[in-house]
Amino acid sequence: MVESFKPAAELCRKLYWKYALFFTLSYILSGFFCVLQLSVPPDNYSLLWIPSGLGVIMFFLLGYSAIVWVLIASFILNTFTYLQHHFANLEAYRVFVGFLNAAIDVIQAFVAWKIAIYLEKN
Amino acid sequence: MFTRNSQLIPFFIFVCMLPSVLTSGILIFVKTLGRTDGIDLATFLKLSIYLTVGNTIGILLFAPLYWAWKLEYENSALLKHFPVSITIAITCILLLSFYQFSSIVFLIIPLLVILARKGNFLHSIIVSFIICILLSVGTAYKLGFFGTHLDSGTSFETVLFLLSIIFVLYTATIAFYELKLHQDKLQLLVTQSINSMEVSEERYRMLAENVADVIWVWNLSENKFTYISPSVFQLRGLTVEEAMQETITSSLEPNSAKEVLDKIIRILASNDSQPDQEQYYYDEVLQYKKNGTLIWVETVSHLVVNANGQMEIFGVSRNINERKLAEQIQKDNENQLKELNATKDKFFSIIAHDLMNPFHTLIGFSGLLISQTAKKDLEAVVVSAKLMKDSAEKTKNLLKNLLEWSYTQTGKISFDPEEIVLQKIVQEVLDLLQVAADQKGIELNAEIPGDSKIFADKYMLSAILRNLISNAIKYTYSGGRIKLSAEKTDNEWIFKVKDNGVGMQPEVYESIFNIGTHKSELGTEKEQGTGLGLILCKEFIEKHRGKIGVQSNIREGSTFRFTIPL
Numbered sequence: 001m002v003e004s005f006k007p008a009a010e011l012c013r014k015l016y017w018k019y020a021l022f023f024t025l026s027y028i029l030s031g032f033f034c035v036l037q038l039s040v041p042p043d044n045y046s047l048l049w050i051p052s053g054l055g056v057i058m059f060f061l062l063g064y065s066a067i068v069w070v071l072i073a074s075f076i077l078n079t080f081t082y083l084q085h086h087f088a089n090l091e092a093y094r095v096f097v098g099f100l101n102a103a104i105d106v107i108q109a110f111v112a113w114k115i116a117i118y119l120e121k122n
Numbered sequence: 123m124f125t126r127n128s129q130l131i132p133f134f135i136f137v138c139m140l141p142s143v144l145t146s147g148i149l150i151f152v153k154t155l156g157r158t159d160g161i162d163l164a165t166f167l168k169l170s171i172y173l174t175v176g177n178t179i180g181i182l183l184f185a186p187l188y189w190a191w192k193l194e195y196e197n198s199a200l201l202k203h204f205p206v207s208i209t210i211a212i213t214c215i216l217l218l219s220f221y222q223f224s225s226i227v228f229l230i231i232p233l234l235v236i237l238a239r240k241g242n243f244l245h246s247i248i249v250s251f252i253i254c255i256l257l258s259v260g261t262a263y264k265l266g267f268f269g270t271h272l273d274s275g276t277s278f279e280t281v282l283f284l285l286s287i288i289f290v291l292y293t294a295t296i297a298f299y300e301l302k303l304h305q306d307k308l309q310l311l312v313t314q315s316i317n318s319m320e321v322s323e324e325r326y327r328m329l330a331e332n333v334a335d336v337i338w339v340w341n342l343s344e345n346k347f348t349y350i351s352p353s354v355f356q357l358r359g360l361t362v363e364e365a366m367q368e369t370i371t372s373s374l375e376p377n378s379a380k381e382v383l384d385k386i387i388r389i390l391a392s393n394d395s396q397p398d399q400e401q402y403y404y405d406e407v408l409q410y411k412k413n414g415t416l417i418w419v420e421t422v423s424h425l426v427v428n429a430n431g432q433m434e435i436f437g438v439s440r441n442i443n444e445r446k447l448a449e450q451i452q453k454d455n456e457n458q459l460k461e462l463n464a465t466k467d468k469f470f471s472i473i474a475h476d477l478m479n480p481f482h483t484l485i486g487f488s489g490l491l492i493s494q495t496a497k498k499d500l501e502a503v504v505v506s507a508k509l510m511k512d513s514a515e516k517t518k519n520l521l522k523n524l525l526e527w528s529y530t531q532t533g534k535i536s537f538d539p540e541e542i543v544l545q546k547i548v549q550e551v552l553d554l555l556q557v558a559a560d561q562k563g564i565e566l567n568a569e570i571p572g573d574s575k576i577f578a579d580k581y582m583l584s585a586i587l588r589n590l591i592s593n594a595i596k597y598t599y600s601g602g603r604i605k606l607s608a609e610k611t612d613n614e615w616i617f618k619v620k621d622n623g624v625g626m627q628p629e630v631y632e633s634i635f636n637i638g639t640h641k642s643e644l645g646t647e648k649e650q651g652t653g654l655g656l657i658l659c660k661e662f663i664e665k666h667r668g669k670i671g672v673q674s675n676i677r678e679g680s681t682f683r684f685t686i687p688l
Binding site: 037038039040045046047048049050051052053054056057060061097100101104105107108109111112115116119 | 129132133136137138140141142144145148149152169172173176177178179180181182183184185187188254255257258259261262280281284
């Protein structure tokens with residue numbers, strides 16, 4: 001981990017569960033907020049997607065373990081809220097699509113995190 | 123944390139946009155999987171961009187917040203009045219635009235510029251967050267400028283507007299931050315430079331005021347001293363104020379002042395031809411002390427151009443009086459040693475050559491005398507005996523002169539001046555030498571004031587006159603004339619011995635009083651001399667504090683002139 005992240009990372013290790021849960025919860029709630037309050041017709045897409053920023057922050061603070069937490073948060077968000085508005089298909093398919101979306105969100109945050117670290121190093 | 127816009131732009135492109143672009147396309151593709159009507163390419167691209175921008179804003183809002191929180195929160199006054207006021211004003215404008223005057227939303231742009239100038243990066247993030255949330259909520263609920271003009275493209279315009287606002291605000295904040303950073307650095311450098319200069323100035327001032335040497339600056343344009351260190355008091359007994367009033371001419375002995383002024387002209391001419399060549403000049407000058415006495419001072423100087431572009435001479439002066447005195451003593455000793463060495467050489471020369479020759483003659487003629495006696499050739503015996511007598515006489519004279527000279531050199535000869543009648547002593551000398559003059563047919567005259575008295579050493583004066591007249595007889599041809607004259611002035615007697623003999627070349631008469639260089643030459647009738655006569659004259663005259671000199675022209679004769687102070 002980059003030097004400048006060390007104090008925050010150390011803090012996160014001490015309060016790992018609390019931080020992880022807090023950010024996971026924030027991720028889910030902010031997602032709900034964006035979907036429910038910031039979506040505009042005709043496609044009902046949110047104008048801005050706050051969870052993408054929170055996902056990157058979770059990676060900064062929690063390191064690789066953020067993969068799990070972002071995956072969980074995004075899966076819950078996409079499965080129970082986002083996809084509910086668009087598709088009313090079978091449960092298994094909804095779970096599959098929700099997981100796929102969650103995996104994409106993890107990839108996005110992970111790539112952003114890695115590039116940020118690379119940029120900071122250089 | 124971002125401190126330069128060159129850091130923000132790569133962050134925006136690679137951290138915010140690139141992952142969003144990568145994932146947005148996949149996301150849209152996944153979402154179309156469940157749709158039966160499919161999706162065209164234009165819609166696909168539009169939705170992809172839409173999601174990209176939404177995600178980018180999300181990252182752009184939160185990711186910098188992490189660094190801002192980590193690095194700036196504690197150090198920055200988050201609750202500073204002015205940025206908080208601007209934040210409240212922006213919030214109020216946005217809320218107002220939801221209910222009345224929707225176009226008033228654009229008023230936030232100048233406020234954002236002010237915030238970027240007065241606030242920090244954390245303020246900008248918070249305000250961006252507020253703007254994004256409020257505008258998005260307003261648009262979603264059909265409030266405000268974007269909400270009231272909502273159509274199929276409005277949401278796209280809104281997100282672009284939001285992205286632009288955030289990006290511009292961040293860029294402006296960092297630009298002002300950079301400006302302030304550079305300003306602070308510049309100020310720090312200026313402060314450090316000033317402090318360094320003050321320390322340096324103080325150090326040099328201490329040095330200048332505590333060294334024994336005098337440091338001075340002479341301004342050539344204003345023709346005055348602009349700085350003299352306090353040590354001038356030790357050197358010359360002058361205060362700094364007194365010394366500053368002086369000029370080169372008034373502070374230096376006239377010859378030294380002339381040399382210095384001439385040198386300055388040369389230096390300036392040299393500087394014109396070679397302005398880049400820094401050269402140091404070393405001089406030794408005589409300078410006046412406050413009490414009027416002179417001291418030797420050594421100066422090391424060089425030409426400088428001051429801050430006003432004026433030429434100045436920067437110099438350091440040092441008292442070398444004692445050194446110069448020591449040098450003078452050394453020089454005197456050296457001259458004395460040279461003289462002693464020459465004396466020694468002359469002495470050995472006389473012993474080896476001049477004294478030996480008569481003995482050769484004596485031995486030769488004594489042998490001849492023996493053989494002539496045996497043959498009873500009385501006429502030849504008389505001739506040989508006469509020649510032996512002459513040789514013995516010459517040897518006696520030589521030994522006499524040598525003895526007198528050695529007495530003068532060793533200080534054994536006594537100097538007993540007394541009142542003597544000049545006419546009498548001159549007549550004695552003339553009587554003594556008249557025979558020799560008559561033998562060569564030389565007319566010998568004297569012009570001496572009658573009954574005149576002179577305060578001198580009788581023996582020495584007689585020897586002087588005898589040597590000069592016999593010298594004149596030696597170098598005057600038969601039928602020539604020699605005149606001795608004496609004249610009394612207010613403070614001295616002036617004697618002249620004038621002949622119309624062979625005369626001398628200038629290089630000869632310049633060296634005749636120097637024992638190291640003078641050599642006796644044969645007279646007009648091959649008379650031999652000791653080479654000591656004139657040197658003895660000089661010694662005896664100097665005992666009387668008088669001076670001797672000669673004027674001569676080749677083949678016209680010579681005039682020896684000497685003085686005896688009254």
